[in-house]
Amino acid sequence: MNFWETITGSDLTREFKAFxxxxxxxxxxxxxxxxxxxxxxxxHGDFTGRNLMPILDSALGLLEETAADGQRIDEVLGDDVQGFCTALAGGEGARTYRDRWREQLNRNVARKLSRLGG
Known part of the structure; x- marks a missing residue:
């Protein structure tokens, strides 16, 4: 991956089309x-979604492999697809991009307020 691909995200587009x-x-x-x-x-992705690419690749690989074996999708994922995805992303309470942005905003506001008060 070169600098231009990183900046434009063209590598992600190419990878996602392959998925x-x-x-x-x-x-x-x-x-x-x-x-x-x-x-x-x-x-659960970051701003670009780059952190999800290995997870998506693994999940798709699982689907491909189990489809080739002839398993039913409910045998593979169970009844709770959202729970399956939460486990893939790091478990219950895994931080989402909203959580990260909220924390960053709170830090910035706290820093500005401390400058005004002191």
Whole structure:
């Protein structure tokens, strides 16, 4: 990955298109689960989503492997797709991008207030 790709995110676009082409080969129920996985994981991403790429790659690999084995999607993910994604992202209470932004805003406000008060 070069500097230009890092700045523009073109490497992420290329990688995400590769994920989508891999997902297109999955059975319908697996594709629906892939869409749910993406939706539940994106709040755990950083600003660019770069930190989610290995997680998405692993999740898609799991779906590909289990589809090839002929397993049903509910055998793989269970009934709680959101819980599965939470576990992938680091467990219950894993920080989302909103949490990180809120903490940064609170630090900045506290720093400005301390300068005004002292």
């Amino acid at each position: 989508e082409s891999r997902a297109a080969a999955l059975p319908d129920d697996y594709r629906a689960a892939w869409e749910q996985i993406k939706a539940h994981l994106f709040p």
